[in-house]
Amino acid sequence: MPSVALPAAPPEAAPSFSPLYQQIKTLLLRGLQGGEWQPGQAIPSETELAARFRVSQGTVRKAIDELAGENVLVRRQGKGTFVATHAEQATQYRFLRLMPDAGGPPALQRRLLECRRMRAPLEVARLLALKSGEAAVQVRRLLLAAEAATLRPVVLDDLWLPGSLFKGLSAERLQAWRGPMYRLFEAEFAVQMIRAEEKLRAVAAGAEDAALLEVPPGAPLLSVERLSYTYGDRPVELRRGLYQTGAHHYRNELS
Amino acid sequence: MPSVALPAAPPEAAPSFSPLYQQIKTLLLRGLQGGEWQPGQAIPSETELAARFRVSQGTVRKAIDELAGENVLVRRQGKGTFVATHAEQATQYRFLRLMPDAGGPPALQRRLLECRRMRAPLEVARLLALKSGEAAVQVRRLLLAAEAATLRPVVLDDLWLPGSLFKGLSAERLQAWRGPMYRLFEAEFAVQMIRAEEKLRAVAAGAEDAALLEVPPGAPLLSVERLSYTYGDRPVELRRGLYQTGAHHYRNELS
DNA sequence: GAGTGGTCTAGACCACCAC
DNA sequence: TGGTGGTCTAGACCACTCA
Numbered sequence: 001m002p003s004v005a006l007p008a009a010p011p012e013a014a015p016s017f018s019p020l021y022q023q024i025k026t027l028l029l030r031g032l033q034g035g036e037w038q039p040g041q042a043i044p045s046e047t048e049l050a051a052r053f054r055v056s057q058g059t060v061r062k063a064i065d066e067l068a069g070e071n072v073l074v075r076r077q078g079k080g081t082f083v084a085t086h087a088e089q090a091t092q093y094r095f096l097r098l099m100p101d102a103g104g105p106p107a108l109q110r111r112l113l114e115c116r117r118m119r120a121p122l123e124v125a126r127l128l129a130l131k132s133g134e135a136a137v138q139v140r141r142l143l144l145a146a147e148a149a150t151l152r153p154v155v156l157d158d159l160w161l162p163g164s165l166f167k168g169l170s171a172e173r174l175q176a177w178r179g180p181m182y183r184l185f186e187a188e189f190a191v192q193m194i195r196a197e198e199k200l201r202a203v204a205a206g207a208e209d210a211a212l213l214e215v216p217p218g219a220p221l222l223s224v225e226r227l228s229y230t231y232g233d234r235p236v237e238l239r240r241g242l243y244q245t246g247a248h249h250y251r252n253e254l255s
Numbered sequence: 256m257p258s259v260a261l262p263a264a265p266p267e268a269a270p271s272f273s274p275l276y277q278q279i280k281t282l283l284l285r286g287l288q289g290g291e292w293q294p295g296q297a298i299p300s301e302t303e304l305a306a307r308f309r310v311s312q313g314t315v316r317k318a319i320d321e322l323a324g325e326n327v328l329v330r331r332q333g334k335g336t337f338v339a340t341h342a343e344q345a346t347q348y349r350f351l352r353l354m355p356d357a358g359g360p361p362a363l364q365r366r367l368l369e370c371r372r373m374r375a376p377l378e379v380a381r382l383l384a385l386k387s388g389e390a391a392v393q394v395r396r397l398l399l400a401a402e403a404a405t406l407r408p409v410v411l412d413d414l415w416l417p418g419s420l421f422k423g424l425s426a427e428r429l430q431a432w433r434g435p436m437y438r439l440f441e442a443e444f445a446v447q448m449i450r451a452e453e454k455l456r457a458v459a460a461g462a463e464d465a466a467l468l469e470v471p472p473g474a475p476l477l478s479v480e481r482l483s484y485t486y487g488d489r490p491v492e493l494r495r496g497l498y499q500t501g502a503h504h505y506r507n508e509l510s
Numbered sequence: 511g512a513g514t515g516g517t518c519t520a521g522a523c524c525a526c527c528a529c
Numbered sequence: 530t531g532g533t534g535g536t537c538t539a540g541a542c543c544a545c546t547c548a
Contacts, residue, residue, distance in 0.1 A: 272524085272525070297514095300513075300514060300515080301514080301515070302513090302514085316515090316516095319515095330515065330516090331514085331515080332514075332515050332516065333513080333514055333515065333516095334513095334514065334515080335513090335514060335515075336514090336515075
């Protein structure tokens with residue numbers, strides 16, 4: 001059975017067989033989780049990693065291939081392999097699938113409505129795997145589409161974060177931040193959103209939500225409940241978005 | 256510049272460089288499109304394909320890897336590589352992302368409402384890339400969830416197909432068919448749905464749709480507009496589904 | 511045991527990028 | 530010009546399936 005030299009993996013038992021490249025993948029993820037390489041930075045070259053792990057370049061390559069397929073790493077020919085980030089222009093709103101019915105990616109402005117610390121409600125605590133009564137941060141904000149010289153609200157976001165991970169997060173901090181929220185989370189709180197699961201529903205707008213989104217009460221809205229995960233499949237954000245889909249839609253690709 | 260022996264690719268010009276495995280991938284897709292291998296059947300082994308194309312097994316392997324990643328082929332260790340199909344239990348409703356709020360995949364019944372041939376409406380013709388005035392088949396049907404001894408309508412589908420590809424399609428044919436519609440398309444019309452693009456919106460139920468879905472008029476419904484493609488990126492189905500998301504949701508994964 | 515896909519290696523060469 | 534990832538090869542061995 002193949003095995004990596006460091007850091008001395010135990011004689012695997014459960015999965016009757018664990019390919020070398022999977023072990024390398026785990027080691028790379030451990031390095032990412034531990035902050036050995038920061039978002040946007042390059043990881044060591046394939047050759048160097050191969051030497052460090054005492055395997056062939058092809059084996060490292062296969063591990064990196066999988067991580068690149070999961071959008072955890074980004075390959076750039078001739079330059080190196082980089083840790084994925086929510087900072088780059090192309091992936092600013094990597095998890096936002098909302099598109100204008102006509103035209104390219106939307107130009108969005110942010111408006112913060114609320115940011116407060118509280119005990120996590122039961123349902124939130126359950127989904128974020130918090131102990132009952134543990135602290136959470138709730139954020140409420142609007143996204144507005146700039147179109148034809150007018151500003152139309154299109155998304156009302158309501159999100160909860162584990163208080164223990166987001167200690168210094170405040171309304172002031174959010175207000176001052178220029179850029180995507182996930183970039184703030186990366187830069188200031190070392191929390192990287194890797195993947196997410198969403199549940200979509202059509203709902204009728206309540207009075208308050210309707211007013212904020214400038215639609216009549218009872219108007220149909222797209223409800224998007226998102227649970228975001230960081231390394232090691234740890235849930236770190238619960239978000240409920242209400243999308244006004246009058247002039248926008250949620251885009252998805254199937255295969 | 257590497258090049259495959261058959262069928263004598265022209266001295267590529269446009270893309271300054273085309274990897275061998277991409278050429279192999281194209282050849283495999285051509286075989287699939289031409290019906291050389293049927294859905295559910297095995298394609299030749301990697302070794303045999305390597306010999307046929309005069310390349311190494313690793314190169315064939317990489318081509319197949321990509322096609323498997325796109326769900327065009329399915330690898331089964333020890334058995335072979337198979338053409339993807341909508342027939343298997345596990346992938347019966349491969350493109351349907353609707354899930355019950357509680358419990359596993361939904362048990363669905365079908366009820367055909369309508370099936371007629373007509374001239375394609377302008378918008379349908381545009382999306383399906385049909386000539387104006389060309390024939391189309393329209394199908395309307397309900398999907399009902401069997402839950403707790405009752406049958407609740409959850410999806411109202413409205414779909415259009417190119418008349419030229421679906422010549423013998425009729426209400427009788429659809430009624431008699433036991434199984435997923437896409438399986439019928441594969442088996443009887445040799446049309447394989449490979450991938451699809453969806454646009455989701457929240458809409459208010461019209462009177463007729465509300466009655467069919469057993470909700471009040473104006474109730475919020477999830478509108479799912481799907482354009483399905485076959486080999487060669489040819490659009491072959493336009494489908495508009497209205498999902499009743501009272502006890503179900505549309506599930507999506509982001510990364 | 512024969513055949514399939516899955517893993518791993520070592521080495522050559524190519525394309526892209528930066529200096 | 531040197532370093533990076535990208536392609537391709539040839540061969541060895543392993544895991545899984547089925548007869």
